[in-house]
Structures are given as structure tokens and as C-alpha cells.
Amino acid sequence: MSEPATLTLAEARVQLNRGAISAQELEHSCRARIEQWQGRINAFISTDSRHGQSAAGPLAGIPLAHKDMFYRAGKVSNCGSKIRKGWIAADTSAALERLDAAGAVDIGVLNMSEFAYGPTGHNEHWGDCCNPWDPAYITGGSSSGSGAAVAARLAFGALGSDTGGSVRLPASACGVTGLKTTWGRVSRHGAMPLSHSLDTIGPLARSAEDCALLFAAIAGHDERDAITAREPVAVNLEQQIRAIALSTDWIERNAHPEVAHAVLAAAKAMKVKLVEVAPPPFDLLSAHCLTVMQSEASAQHAQWMRERPRDYSSAVRVRLEAGFAVPAAQYLEVLRLRGLWLERFVRETLAQADAYLAPTIAVPLPTREATGAKGGAEMPKLLADVTRLTRWVNYLGVPGLSVPCGFDSRGLPMGMQLVGRPFSEGALLAIGHAYQRATDWHRRVPQSG
Amino acid sequence: MPQPLSSEAIEALVAAQDIPLAPGRAERMAPGVNALNVEDPLRAKLPFEVDPTSYRIQSGKLK
Numbered sequence: 001m002s003e004p005a006t007l008t009l010a011e012a013r014v015q016l017n018r019g020a021i022s023a024q025e026l027e028h029s030c031r032a033r034i035e036q037w038q039g040r041i042n043a044f045i046s047t048d049s050r051h052g053q054s055a056a057g058p059l060a061g062i063p064l065a066h067k068d069m070f071y072r073a074g075k076v077s078n079c080g081s082k083i084r085k086g087w088i089a090a091d092t093s094a095a096l097e098r099l100d101a102a103g104a105v106d107i108g109v110l111n112m113s114e115f116a117y118g119p120t121g122h123n124e125h126w127g128d129c130c131n132p133w134d135p136a137y138i139t140g141g142s143s144s145g146s147g148a149a150v151a152a153r154l155a156f157g158a159l160g161s162d163t164g165g166s167v168r169l170p171a172s173a174c175g176v177t178g179l180k181t182t183w184g185r186v187s188r189h190g191a192m193p194l195s196h197s198l199d200t201i202g203p204l205a206r207s208a209e210d211c212a213l214l215f216a217a218i219a220g221h222d223e224r225d226a227i228t229a230r231e232p233v234a235v236n237l238e239q240q241i242r243a244i245a246l247s248t249d250w251i252e253r254n255a256h257p258e259v260a261h262a263v264l265a266a267a268k269a270m271k272v273k274l275v276e277v278a279p280p281p282f283d284l285l286s287a288h289c290l291t292v293m294q295s296e297a298s299a300q301h302a303q304w305m306r307e308r309p310r311d312y313s314s315a316v317r318v319r320l321e322a323g324f325a326v327p328a329a330q331y332l333e334v335l336r337l338r339g340l341w342l343e344r345f346v347r348e349t350l351a352q353a354d355a356y357l358a359p360t361i362a363v364p365l366p367t368r369e370a371t372g373a374k375g376g377a378e379m380p381k382l383l384a385d386v387t388r389l390t391r392w393v394n395y396l397g398v399p400g401l402s403v404p405c406g407f408d409s410r411g412l413p414m415g416m417q418l419v420g421r422p423f424s425e426g427a428l429l430a431i432g433h434a435y436q437r438a439t440d441w442h443r444r445v446p447q448s449g
Numbered sequence: 450m451p452q453p454l455s456s457e458a459i460e461a462l463v464a465a466q467d468i469p470l471a472p473g474r475a476e477r478m479a480p481g482v483n484a485l486n487v488e489d490p491l492r493a494k495l496p497f498e499v500d501p502t503s504y505r506i507q508s509g510k511l512k
Binding site: 182183184197227229231284287288290291294302305306309318321322324325326327330332333335336337338339340341342343344346347397421422423424 | 466478481484485499501508
């Protein structure tokens, strides 16, 4: 057998069930790789181990690791920050409770952007998380450690949060599969809040099939999070797909040629009926998302911003300052418009299709230097380009799945995202699974050099 | 469509919430803050009775 840590989660389960491998061997293999990779990519904050409650659950013996914002009673959650450095949680997050109950082994805490408020993976308090395919490049954020650790095969899957793209951006940049869930699908109880109207929790893993296993474990109603829905969670990866909608002309005009080629080739490879549609107004919906995100994040951080603003990095402090200048009426009107835009997306864009296909990141991945504190005048434009196609999905509150679809001429991964109706995670995962059965982009593993 | 906020208005708005701003910061913030106040074609079609909680019902209906 090849190195056990390089199996997919689904394959590892089969090997465990057959008795061909033990849970100890899986964990040992992951830990050996962490030893090998940590100095290069800084994906982990700590590597404590906690075994799940069930030896027979659907994830029994599977090593996972999670973003440093999912609370565990009696354990530290730093939230990528100086302000919460060493803070000990009193309660365990609902998502971790459910993974524990499914038998997963929690092997550590992963790096993240400060307070999940950054799209690149920079972190001046805990050190930047670096892309396993080339450490000079960003991982994407804010679930930077989740993307990097899963890509380098240090854990079989990881939880992330997605408020404006924070699961899908690192999934795309690191070459893994990431699911942004429908708003209200996964309980946020015990997870660090950023923007309550937009915050979602979802898995990053090596394949759509792996994401489906993690999604099934964490999704569902929780009385401790008032917005969680009672929709059924069952996922059928073999479900029939009607069609996929896309806007070829927009992609060709707006995405970098290498990205456009990869996404359009992926569309053809899916062997599903393709329907050309007008693109949703990405930039308008993204502006609405930012109005909501900035208003709510600034309100969430108001007390610390008054008492200890210097304890934030300058990049995060600047974002939080901006939210205090958004008029309340503008914020509330944008929230009132949200249902109308959702209706338009479902009834028009998805009128004949089960998912809308677009790049996850439409531009070449930038370096850490170009997007960091010394990034210069180009930096705001670079960041806007990276996040251009993710925030609109959060504003609509719908699910999105980022799937690897190729590598650019520098050897860096590229990703596409499938965006669906509310609660249609199963359809997106089925499309992603069918695509991954026909391709091997998700099986490529970075080398540690 | 509301008028763009001036840097002076932004400074006053933020200061009123007891958030300290560095000198010149409000001026640098203004373009980004005003860029969020976009024309929206659905604004004119927004029923008077719709409030922010209406979205939750729409999301359940449109699954």
C-alpha cells in the first residue's frame, strides 16, 4: 500500500473496515507528514490528539484537523488572533461534537486568517500559512490551514468557515475540494462568529465523496443555532443531474485564459447537458455581501475596536474601521433585497439546471509578497480579483462546491465552483463526484521538496 | 440614490461610535465605503412589507 495518509477519506474507511489498516497507522502516517511539512507551510497551530466517542461511527479512526475557531471545552481557541491568544473555550462546537460522535480523530488545530477576516492566508500573529504547491504563493483564506493541511495530506479532512469565500478560496488555491454549505445547514454553535447573516461552516477534503461524508456528519438542525434548518441531509452521489448552467462568454472575457480554458474543459468533461445563461450580477451582489459583512463584523468587534484596536493587525483593523461607516439603513435595505435576488438566481439562472458553473478564482494566484503588508499599490486590486467570484454566493446564502480542475503553467492548482439552490449540497456533491471519477486533478499530491 | 459620504462625514460617523481613526484614514476609506452603495435594479421592486427575515422563508421555498 502507498503511504496511508495519501488515501482519500473514503478509501481509508474501506481499508479500515477491511482490517487492511489500523486507525493508529493512519494517524501515525498523518503525523509523520506533519513533521515533514509543518516547517514549510505552517498549517498547524497545535497537534494535540483527541479520539472520537464512537469506534463504529461513519468516521471511526479517521484523522481530521480543524480551523482554530471551532471551540472545544477546556481547550484553547486563538481564532488566528492576538486578542484571543490563549483563550479557553467553555463549550464544544456543535460541528466538533458531531464529528466526535462519528468517531473521527481530531489531530490538531489549524492556522487561519485573523478572526477569519482575510482572503489570503496571511497572519502576522501566528505566521503566514503557505501554499504546499509553492510556499511563495497564498493559500487563500480564511481557512488557510485547512486548505494547506488537506492538500499536503496531513489530515483527511478539515472544517472551515465560509463568510465570503473562506472555504472555497483555499480549496481552489491548494487543489482540494471545499463545500460552502447553505446558510442554516450546519450549526454555528461554538464556532467563532464573523457575520451572522453570512457565516457558514463546511468541510475541505480530498474529493467530493470525502466532503459528502463530512457534510453528512455535521449538517442538520441544532436548537442552539436558531437559523439551522430541518431539511433532510441525505446525500446520494449517484443522483441524476438535469443540466449545468454557465456563462461561457463571461468566462472567456473575464477569467485569465488558463483559468477559462480549465473551467470550460471541465464543463465538457462532465458529460452533462450544458445551458448557457446570463451571468448573475457578480459585482453588485459582491458589494451587497460586503455591506452585510462589514456592518456585522464591525458590530461583532466593536468593543475590542474601542478598547484595544492596536491588538489587531493593520489589515484587519482597516477592514473593521470601514464597517463603522456603513449606514444602518443601507445595511438593512441590502438584507431586505436578499430574498429577491435569491429568487431571481433560482428562477432565472437555474431555471433549467441544477447548478451554475464558474471559476472559483478567475485570476492567476498571487504571491504572498504581492498581497502582504508590503504589497504596494496593486494589492487592493489583487485581493478584489481573488474574491470577485465567491462573495455573491454568500449573499444569496446558497451552497457552493469548489473542485480542482487543473494546474496553471506555474504548477499551481485552479478550481471551479458549482453553485446550487438552497439545500442542494447533494446535487453539487454528485456533480463533483462524477467529474472526479473522470479526472485525476484531485489526486495530485504536492511534493515537500 | 443617496449621495456619496464625504471623508468628513465618515470621520464623524466613526468617531460618534467611539472608534479612533488615524489622521487621513477617513479620506482613504471613502472610496471603498462609497463603492458599496451601488445602484440595484431590484430596489424599485422591493415590496414595502419585506423585511430582513423574509429571506429565510424564501430560502425554504426555493430549495
